[in-house]
Amino acid sequence: MSPFPLSAYLVAAIFGFVVATTVAGALIAILSQRIIRSVAGLALCSLGLAGLYYFLNSPFLALMEILIYVGAVCVTIIFGVMLSETDEPKPQGKPGRERWWAAIAALVSVAIFWGLAHTSLYGAWPVAGAPETDGSIQTIGVSLLTTYSLPFELISLVLLVAILGALTLAHGGRSKP
Amino acid sequence: MNFPRLPDQPAIYFILAAFLLATGIFGLIRRRTFIGMLISGELIFAAAGLNFMTVNRFMAPDPAVGQIVVLFIMGLAAAEVAIALSIILAVYRNYRSIHSKELSELKG
Numbered sequence: 001m002s003p004f005p006l007s008a009y010l011v012a013a014i015f016g017f018v019v020a021t022t023v024a025g026a027l028i029a030i031l032s033q034r035i036i037r038s039v040a041g042l043a044l045c046s047l048g049l050a051g052l053y054y055f056l057n058s059p060f061l062a063l064m065e066i067l068i069y070v071g072a073v074c075v076t077i078i079f080g081v082m083l084s085e086t087d088e089p090k091p092q093g094k095p096g097r098e099r100w101w102a103a104i105a106a107l108v109s110v111a112i113f114w115g116l117a118h119t120s121l122y123g124a125w126p127v128a129g130a131p132e133t134d135g136s137i138q139t140i141g142v143s144l145l146t147t148y149s150l151p152f153e154l155i156s157l158v159l160l161v162a163i164l165g166a167l168t169l170a171h172g173g174r175s176k177p
Numbered sequence: 178m179n180f181p182r183l184p185d186q187p188a189i190y191f192i193l194a195a196f197l198l199a200t201g202i203f204g205l206i207r208r209r210t211f212i213g214m215l216i217s218g219e220l221i222f223a224a225a226g227l228n229f230m231t232v233n234r235f236m237a238p239d240p241a242v243g244q245i246v247v248l249f250i251m252g253l254a255a256a257e258v259a260i261a262l263s264i265i266l267a268v269y270r271n272y273r274s275i276h277s278k279e280l281s282e283l284k285g
Contacts, residue, residue, distance in 0.1 A: 022197070030220070035210060038213060042219055052190065052230075057240065076259065077216065084265065084275055101207075109199040109200065112198060121188055128235055128236045129238055130238075143242070155249055161256075165263070169263035169264055169267050
């Protein structure tokens, strides 16, 4: 039994806050006109996702989400924003045409959302059996070094190649002032 | 649907992942700068990770596998951001613009 009478509602309230943070971050990320606010929305969305990962029994991934997305990805994008002029341009076409395209985009995304949500709510999902491992950080570490050692090494290779490629690409177009 | 039991059911996580995917695709269609499109792509990656973690938590026999897969997805997303941003910087040096409408010529 829970030691505190309202603790279930407290947990549910925190969960609702985390879900609201994720949704608000995603909406800010796609709807704001200034691109720096959009990056801040992505950071907010990542914080909410970290909370969701915590609710999904994975505090390790929650920490990794904050570390990688907020700490690395958002900071990198902010550097990209600082190095180029990035605000959304004013729409140049006729306003009726712009609104038409916005309606088409909204229709496509609402259709995708409705289809996926319907599938996930009413689909025939398998019933979970008893978990074989506890999914702790120790189990993850052992799996990374035994079963998944090849993907683990390959992803380090991918990151190395990405860093070298980024350096080469960003250096290439530079001209003397 | 019992409200306090909501964090222990897969439905809301699935709906949230579908919402993130839908917003990512909407942004990918609507954004007119490359960095905005990159941010939308990150939202799509986040949706994929959330979906993996939900299935991992509620349906998979081994809860460690999904966490490892999501860790790999995060690594690939970070690599993708690094590459895409350097391409954006190279394009900006050449064209003085990263608006997707003005970059309409290719040279081999």
